[in-house]
Amino acid sequence: MSQTADHYDVAVIGSGPAGTAAALRARELGASVVVFEAGLTGGTCVNTGCVPTRVLAKTARLVRETRDAAEAGIVVNSPRVDWAATVQRVHERVHAVRGIKREAERFAAAGVHLVQEGRARFVDDSTLELDSGRRVTAGSILVCVGGHSRRLPVPGNELALLPEDVLNLPDLPGRVAVIGAGNTGAQLVTVLNAFGSEVTLLEVAPRILMASDASISDAVSAAFTARGVRVQAGIETVSGLERTDDGSIRLAWRADDADLSAEYDAVIMAAGWPGNVDDLGLENTGVETERSAIRTDRYFRTSVPHIFAVGDITGRDMLVQAAQFEGEAAAENAVLGANRRTPHHLLPAGGFTDPDYAGVGLSEAEVRDRDVACVVATVPYAELDRAVIDAREEGFLKLISDGRRELLLGAHAVGENAIEVIQSVTTAMAAGVDVSTLAGVRFAYPTYSAIIGSAARALLQQRESGAELT
Numbered sequence: 202m203s204q205t206a207d208h209y210d211v212a213v214i215g216s217g218p219a220g221t222a223a224a225l226r227a228r229e230l231g232a233s234v235v236v237f238e239a240g241l242t243g244g245t246c247v248n249t250g251c252v253p254t255r256v257l258a259k260t261a262r263l264v265r266e267t268r269d270a271a272e273a274g275i276v277v278n279s280p281r282v283d284w285a286a287t288v289q290r291v292h293e294r295v296h297a298v299r300g301i302k303r304e305a306e307r308f309a310a311a312g313v314h315l316v317q318e319g320r321a322r323f324v325d326d327s328t329l330e331l332d333s334g335r336r337v338t339a340g341s342i343l344v345c346v347g348g349h350s351r352r353l354p355v356p357g358n359e360l361a362l363l364p365e366d367v368l369n370l371p372d373l374p375g376r377v378a379v380i381g382a383g384n385t386g387a388q389l390v391t392v393l394n395a396f397g398s399e400v401t402l403l404e405v406a407p408r409i410l411m412a413s414d415a416s417i418s419d420a421v422s423a424a425f426t427a428r429g430v431r432v433q434a435g436i437e438t439v440s441g442l443e444r445t446d447d448g449s450i451r452l453a454w455r456a457d458d459a460d461l462s463a464e465y466d467a468v469i470m471a472a473g474w475p476g477n478v479d480d481l482g483l484e485n486t487g488v489e490t491e492r493s494a495i496r497t498d499r500y501f502r503t504s505v506p507h508i509f510a511v512g513d514i515t516g517r518d519m520l521v522q523a524a525q526f527e528g529e530a531a532a533e534n535a536v537l538g539a540n541r542r543t544p545h546h547l548l549p550a551g552g553f554t555d556p557d558y559a560g561v562g563l564s565e566a567e568v569r570d571r572d573v574a575c576v577v578a579t580v581p582y583a584e585l586d587r588a589v590i591d592a593r594e595e596g597f598l599k600l601i602s603d604g605r606r607e608l609l610l611g612a613h614a615v616g617e618n619a620i621e622v623i624q625s626v627t628t629a630m631a632a633g634v635d636v637s638t639l640a641g642v643r644f645a646y647p648t649y650s651a652i653i654g655s656a657a658r659a660l661l662q663q664r665e666s667g668a669e670l671t
C-alpha cells in the first residue's frame with residue numbers, strides 16, 4: 202500500500218453504486234483508496250433515481266388501489282393526492298434508504314478516505330484537482346461519474362422540466378407531456394396518470410420501451426392507452442416549446458409528415474441519459490470518449506491503461522446491478538492487475554408501471570436472429586390462479602429457450618410482480634438450470650412465481666421448434 206497526504210494507490214471519482222463498490226473492493230484488496238464526491242454520497246440511484254421513483258410508484262399504486270377498493274367491498278371516498286405530502290413522503294423515504302446505505306460511514310470503517318471538496322478534474326493522466334484546489338495523484342483512477350438528464354436542443358427547451366425536477370413542482374400538472382418512453386419516461390407516465398394528470402407520451406423510436414422485448418412495448422403501450430394516456434411513438438422530432446398567453450406551454454412536434462402541437466401545464470423531457478464527460482478535464486488525458494461515454498475494453502480499462510471507467514459513464518448497461526459488479530471487477534483489475542470481467546451478463550431489469558414489466562437475457566427478436574430453432578412459450582397471467590384471485594389478470598410471462606430446450610435464453614414479463622418473477626427466472630438462468638428441471642420445480646400456491654413453472658412446462662410441451670404456444 203502506498204499512501205501519502207496527496208498520493209493513493211486508487212482514486213475513485215464518484216460515490217454512486219459504481220464508485221462505492223469499486224472503492225470498498227479496492228480497499229479490501231489492501232489498496233489505499235480515496236473517493237471524491239461532488240454531490241451527495243450514493244449518486245443518482247438513491248438520491249434522484251431509483252429510490253424516489255419507486256416511492257412515487259408505490260404511492261401511485263396506493264391511489265389506484267384505493268380507487269378500486271369498492272370492488273373489494275371497501276367503502277372509501279375517492280382518493281385525492283396531496284402533492285406536498287407526497288413529495289414530503291418521497292424525501293422521507295429517500296432519507297430512510299440513505300440511512301441504511303451509509304456510504305460515508307462504510308468508507309470510514311473500511312479506511313477509505315472520502316473527500317467532498319467539489320468536483321474532481323484531471324490535470325493529467327495521474328493527477329486530479331478538486332474545486333478546493335487540493336491536488337491528489339493516484340496509481341489507478343476509477344471514473345464512476347454517472348450521467349445526467351438530457352435537455353433536447355430545441356427552441357424553448359428551458360420551459361421543460363427534467364425528470365428530477367418533478368418533485369419541485371408546486372402542484373400536480375393537469376395536462377402533461379412526457380417526451381421519451383424509456384424506463385424513466387414510462388414510469389413517470391404511470392405515476393402522473395394515477396395521480397389524475399392528463400398525460401401524453403411522445404417517443405421518436407417506433408415503439409415505447411425500445412430496449413425491451415417488443416411484446417413488452419406492445420402490452421405496456423396498450424395498458425397506457427386503456428388508462429387514458431395518449432401514446433404516440435414513431436414521431437419524427439420535437440420542434441420546440443413556447444409559453445402561451447394563458448401561461449400554458451405549447452409543445453410542437455412532427456409526426457406522419459405533419460406539424461402537430463398541443464398545450465400543456467408541464468412538459469417533461471425524459472429523452473436520454475448522457476455520461477458526465479464534460480468538465481472532467483478529460484482533454485488533459487489520453488482517455489477517449491464516444492458520444493458522451495467513456496470507451497473501455499472488456500476489463501473497464503480506458504485508452505489510458507491505469508484509468509478505468511465503470512457504471513453509467515460507459516454508456517452501456519445503465520443499471521445499479523451492472524454498476525456494482527463493474528465497480529468490483531474494475532477495482533480488482535486496478536489493484537491486482539487482473540483481467541476480470543463481470544461474472545455474467547444476466548441483467549434483470551424492469552419498471553414499475555401499471556402493470557409492471559421486466560426482462561432478462563435476449564429478446565425474442567435477438568434469439569430468432571441467432572437460432573431459428575428456438576422455442577418460445579408465453580403464458581398469460583389470466584391463466585394464473587394468483588393473478589385471478591387478485592383480479593390482476595393483465596400480462597404474461599414469455600420464456601425463450603434454445604431448440605433443444607436446455608438453456609433459457611430470455612424471459613420477459615408484463616404483470617403484477619413482473620420484476621420479482623423475472624428475478625426468479627434470472628436465478629435459475631444464472632445457476633444454469635435447464636428447462637426440464639425448472640418445469641419440475643415446486644412453486645408455492647398461490648404465487649405469481651408459479652407462472653414460471655407453467656411457462657417452463659409449456660416450453661417442454663412444444664412439439665415444433667420455433668412455434669409459439671400461448
Ligand SMILES: Cc1cc2nc3c(=O)[nH]c(=O)nc-3n(C[C@H](O)[C@H](O)[C@H](O)COP(=O)(O)OP(=O)(O)OC[C@H]3O[C@@H](n4cnc5c(N)ncnc54)[C@H](O)[C@@H]3O)c2cc1C
Nearest residue numbers: 215217218219239244245250251321347512513519520521
Ligand atoms: C429516474 C431514474 C430511475 C432509475 N431507476 C433505476 C432502477 O429502478 N433500477 C436500476 O437498476 N437503475 C435505475 N436507474 C439507473 C441507476 O440510477 C444508475 O444506473 C446508477 O445510479 C449508476 O451508478 P453510477 O455509480 O455509475 O453513477 P451515479 O449513481 O450517477 O453516481 C455518480 C456520482 O459521481 C458524482 N460525480 C460526478 N462527477 C463528479 C466529479 N467530477 N467529481 C466528483 N464527483 C462527481 C456524482 O455527484 C454522483 O454522486 C435509474 C435512473 C434514473 C435517472
Ligand SMILES: NC(=O)c1ccc[n+]([C@@H]2O[C@H](COP(=O)([O-])OP(=O)(O)OC[C@H]3O[C@@H](n4cnc5c(N)ncnc54)[C@H](O)[C@@H]3O)[C@@H](O)[C@H]2O)c1
Nearest residue numbers: 381382383384385386403404405406472473474519551552
Ligand atoms: N427501472 C429501471 O431500471 C430504470 C429506470 C429509469 C432509468 N433507468 C436506466 O437509466 C438510463 C436512462 O433512462 P432514460 O429512460 O432516462 O433514458 P433512455 O435513453 O433509456 O430513454 C430515452 C428515450 O427518449 C427517446 N427520445 C430521445 N430523443 C427524443 C425526442 N427528441 N423525442 C421523443 N423521444 C426521444 C429515446 O428514443 C428513448 O426511448 C437507462 O439506461 C435506463 O435503463 C432504469
